[in-house]
Amino acid sequence: MLDLLAQTGLNAVYAASYISLVAVGLVLIFGVMGVINFAHGELFMAGAYVVVAVYADMHMPFFIAVVVGLLFVGCLGLLMERALFRPLRDNPLGGLVASIGFLMILQALATMGFGVRMEFIPPVTQHVVQLGENISIPLARVYVIVAAIVLLSALWYFLKRTRFGWALRASAQDPQAAELQGISIAQTAKIAMFIGAGLAGIAGALTAPLISVNPHMGHSVIVTAFIVIIVGGVGSLEGAIIASIAYAFVHTFVTTFYGGVIADITGLSLMLIVLIVKPTGLFGSADRA
């Protein structure tokens, strides 16, 4: 029984890692741009397909594929900023519709380029780290966990210790005041979109060898990410991370002990309860809703 609990805990840590990468990106985009990026799950999918193209098809090293995934999807983010969100700056609902359109295009492109079937990605490593008789974690999953910790720490440093990060936080809190302070909103928007999209891309790239890659894989990811950022509080990066961990643990344990469908219902119900108790999420403030 103890083994089972420990193994389930490890499973949850892995789940928390990739969920938090996706959720933090989504929060960053919402905070700075003020739009709900419905296409965020498809950015995750795009990152996975970069690994299909670069690592599985072109036989480049996995590490390179992940970096390409980060950069490529980051650039997709820049494209969205320039082509969609900037012209629709004063129209948040317009931004929502545009991101839905973008989502459909990305899905269709993936289908055209790679087919409707799931993609094959050779395992990066088959090594399994044994932590006990019945407790183990595959090395490939450890990579995801380590990458998430490194990336999120780097992001934290960037936001708290650099001028760019200061500007980013300022414009997320109050765009008008930030502009008065001489912060270029256009500049921060680009940075936020690149980082936010890039995080989704790298999460997709890192997990691609571990999950089924198909054109519709983004759907369940975005649903989870929405739940997480609502629980955490929409404007809060810390909240997103803590909520990711909490959600991953609840979902994983309920799945293991009661079943998958019950776990989904539990996750959603918990979210509603959090919202009833604190309508702006655990770490959210009222002004940015």
Next chain:
Amino acid sequence: MISKLRAAGLTRRTFLKSTAITAVGASMPSITLAAGEPIKIGFLAPLTGAVAAWGKPGLDGCMIWAERVNAAGGIELEDGKHPVEFVSYDNEYDPAKARTGATKLIREDGVSFIMMLGGDTWPGVQPVADKTGMLFSTLLPSDLSPDSTTLLAPAEVHPIYLVTGVDYLADTFPDAKTVVICAQDDALGLPSVATYLAAFEARGIEVLEEPLLFDPATTDFAPIVTRMLSSNPDIICLDTCYSDYVHPICEQLFQQGYKGKMISATADFYDQMIAKTSKEFMEGFIFQFPDFDDPALSGDNINFEDANGFYEEYAKRHPGQWGAVSWEYASIMDLWKAAAEQAGSADPEAVMEAMKEGGTGKHAFGDAVWWGTELFGIDNALVGDWPVVVIEDGKAVIKGFKSIPDWYDQHGDLLIKHMQAYNQMYDQRG
């Protein structure tokens, strides 16, 4: 005024070829073909969206089938030879769009026969089928019910063929005594769970816990696999999971150190599963869908026209895309072609009569009987032998063909018991 409009509508209708509609509404479309005019076959399945993998590869297979038949001169009816042509409609796995598609294919395109994936989309089409008498086929026999007499399940007899795999497992490995089942909670997963429960019970294999049902949106299977392994089973049964689930589940089983037997309905792209795990791990994996380059499929008992050649052509055009649906729609067409040629007509009623004549039919895997009165309320499933396939040294090998009706004669009551427990009997679905 309205009666005038209706009259106008009627002239429009008679104007449309191939839809002699009576004044009350739709009725049997009588299809009359000019000599040499192509016979049109409807393909009504998801071609875009999340379920497209169950439609698109089948359409690809049909294209190859049509080319091969047309190159050989087409289909020979009473009035001479006709080429065959597929008309597709993307139903996006939505019942409303399937209904619209069925209407278009029947009343506007004048098709003689419609192939569907079935499942969620069939109940939307059912009223159209009832009113027009059009002949339909489904890949999911759980769509069959006595209410619709013109729906056939001539290729897939999911899930009853699963019993053959369990029988093989029990015969070959008598020491394997316990099993855990996992399945996605949907229209494909549940009847399959009921069948496996019956098949394991029939052979005295103990099912250790309630089958684990997961949501189709699941992406991370580590928690489910951890749960399955916690009861330490001899056998893991993957039910009728889609390949998007079978692959990650097997990978997790491998990584979490599982050493026992595995049985599953499908193992599409098993070469990729081997690459993700190991040859040793996948050795002995039991499933039900052979590669069509298997020498056992060039035998005399096989009715699929040149199975090996079909596989080769498919693999050439769509490399790495071969799966169960690739051949199933095409095998239905083999059956349809034979029946149409026998009837000398493409008329749905005549073809159906010819197809079911004598209560037997030529299923892809050998001569079979029209069957299913107890289970589906109607004998519209073509059931006979089904192959048991095992991975040996990295390649899927047919280990033999086993008779489904024979199993049912012995253990039918068990199957009905479990089907009832999961609300899957024809009189319970609805």
Next chain:
Amino acid sequence: MRKALIWIAFGAALIALPHGLSFSQQEILVFLTINILVVSSYRLLTLTGEWSLAHVVIMGVGAYASAMMTKNLGVYVPVAMLMGGIIAALIAVVLSFPLFRMKGFYFLIGSFAAGEIIRLLWKHFRDPFGGAKGIKGIDPMPDFSIGIYDFDFFEPVSYFYFAGFIVIVCLWILWRIERSPVGLTFHAVHWQDKLAEASGVNLRAYRTLAFAVASGFAGIGGALLAHYIGTINPGSFDLDYMVFVLTWAIVGGTGTFYGPILGCVVLTILNEVVLRELGFEQLRPLIYGAILIASILFLPNGLESIVQKFTKRSAKS
């Protein structure tokens, strides 16, 4: 007098409409008619400034309620449809307690979560909801005759007349609500949040009222759909469908009563008729996505802005 004539001409055009269409277009017309009700009722909710992602699921509540009442209790179909609407409205009132503690983005996602919970409950409880397969063999609307016309509800033309009549009645009610003092308060709730409250308007009550009324009509729309196709399942009311409703409303524009209807009609015809006819069967999602982006970039105020420009110009001259 002139107005009456226009309405009569409009009615005659609607009666003639299906006879100018092909069979499959008649089917699409039925679904389009139902969707017009769904998107129009959605607009009523958006008047208060809240955008819900639960609307389609609540439409499903109406569909499930009506289907189950006819199947299990033998209720007469039109009565069951009405009851479906009422039950959808009641569920909306229940949901309003948690949901209206939230606003804006929180409300959007909160409503999505509430909808997903309902959908998962349908999936999880095979008894009585039928699980993932849903409910099949739902009783169709019983055929009847009104002397000059025999209604055969298998025929899309008949069902179009029936559903069209109900939808027009519902739209008329929605229109009256919007023009009533209550409807004007909805607008006020949106634009003058604090002010409205200060002047003694009970914001929450009005939001709940708008949510319940909108949900009720959506429920009737769901029931109309269920008794036509004869089958519903949790997948029939998923996020994809919701996204379509949302885009119809926004692309059409929610500033006017006709905006969402326009969006629904134009986008449905494009997606279901034009793109399919042009042979883009498998490319449709790509082109549809591009159309969404183009329309929102170049017509930020929706398709209704074209009509407004046009009518303003004609009013000037």
